[in-house]
Amino acid sequence: MRQNTLVQMAQARLTQNKFLKVLPALILSLVMLEIGSVWAQGTSVGPSGYKVPRFVSLKSDRVNVRGGPSTDHKVKWIFRRAGLPVEIIQEFENWRRVRDSEGEEGWVFHSLLSGRRTALISPWQKPGTLLSLKEEPQNDASEVVKAQVNVLVDVMKCKNNWCQVSAQGRQGWLRANMLWGIYPDEVIEE
Structure with missing residues (x-):
């Protein structure tokens, strides 16, 4: 037994x-x-009360990206260009986990981010490639200007999978799927 x-x-x-x-x-x-x-x-609401995920931009020319949501975590890298779009994918208290156009992720303090909408023109394409910005949101519309890939633009509005963007005093329409910083079918009003 x-x-x-x-x-x-x-x-x-x-x-x-x-x-x-x-x-x-x-x-x-x-x-x-x-x-x-x-x-x-598709989305949830974070502690900030805003949707997650969402796109925002950097407020400063120097933004530390950390390995975790506190200053106790090491700086992984530093963004050095104000206005760059980043995607907030998580929130923890006053910290935001962000993803950049290259897929890198890290934590940024919330006050270093802005609700201003910006985008990069097709950063996945070969450098030097030119895309046509249109006068109207249509494929057959007249070309206003050509823009190089990876150019930073301000997003003015988006509708029907087209976005009106501006850079260096020029503006035009570009298909939303040619921009990093915009979700498919996203609507942005002026």
């Missing part, structure tokens, strides 16, 4: 150890399920 009890205890410990080994994977699965449901819905 004592031998059966020892066997039962050993089996219970083995089961417990297997459970402890599986527990992190189970927790990760539950977290991923929750993240998946947020993505399926």
Whole structure:
């Protein structure tokens, strides 16, 4: 009888150890399920009261990007251009986790971000490529000006998958899918 009890205890410990080994994977699965449901819905509301994810721009010519949401975390890199668009993908208190046009992620203090909407023209295309900005939001509209890829533009408005943008005193319309800093079908009004 004592031998059966020892066997039962050993089996219970083995089961417990297997459970402890599986527990992190189970927790990760539950977290991923929750993240998946947020993505399926498209957006959620962060602690700031604004939608997450969303695009914003940098307020300053020098913005530290940290490995975590506090000044205790090391600076991963420094943005050095005001106006660059970034995507807020998470919020924690006064910190925002952002993603840049190259897919890099890090944490930025909220006061270094602006609601001003900007975009980069097709940063994924070959440098030197030129795109036509149109007079009207139509493929067959007259060309107003050509713009190089990776040029930073101010977004004035977006509708029907077209955005009116301006840079260096020139403005025109460009398809929204040619801009990094705009969501598909996003509507922005002046």
